[in-house]
Amino acid sequence: MSRAPAVMVWMMLFATLAAGCTTASGGRSEPPASTTSGAGVGETCRAPDEPGCNPCCEQGEGGGCTVKRWAPGPTSSAEENAVEPWYNENSFEERCPDQCRACARCSKRDEQELKQLGTRPECDCTQPPGVDACFTPGSCGCYCDRLNRLGRACPELMPRR
Incomplete structure (x- = not known):
């Protein structure tokens, strides 16, 4: 059995957990509104297929940098x-690489996932979801x-309740 599927699962889990991290004060740690170093000032990266956006970087509040990349798996070129x-x-660096553009708070993938979630009126999302809410997907x-994680990333796309 290939290790690739297990690695992808761990990367997706880590990305999901990292996206929902909060600061010590309880607020969500957001990427800066501009770039981490000067290229493309004011522009953020929503997807790795945008020019100059693979990788993108998120400057940490207490220092350090999260570097996000698209790493295609071992697939045929047609599948890829x-x-x-x-x-x-995701990788963590002491400092963001030079010329690494900032990651947008709401990535294209976040936007797509939020739209695909739809509505579930039977779910009361005012209650805490629990420790491992997606153990039962x-x-x-x-x-x-x-919904809460994606809503924090893309608040402008959240449905009105």
């Missing part, structure tokens, strides 16, 4: 062309956890 690139690899806890 069918996959829309997304930031599926189709549960209300998992739905609410994803």
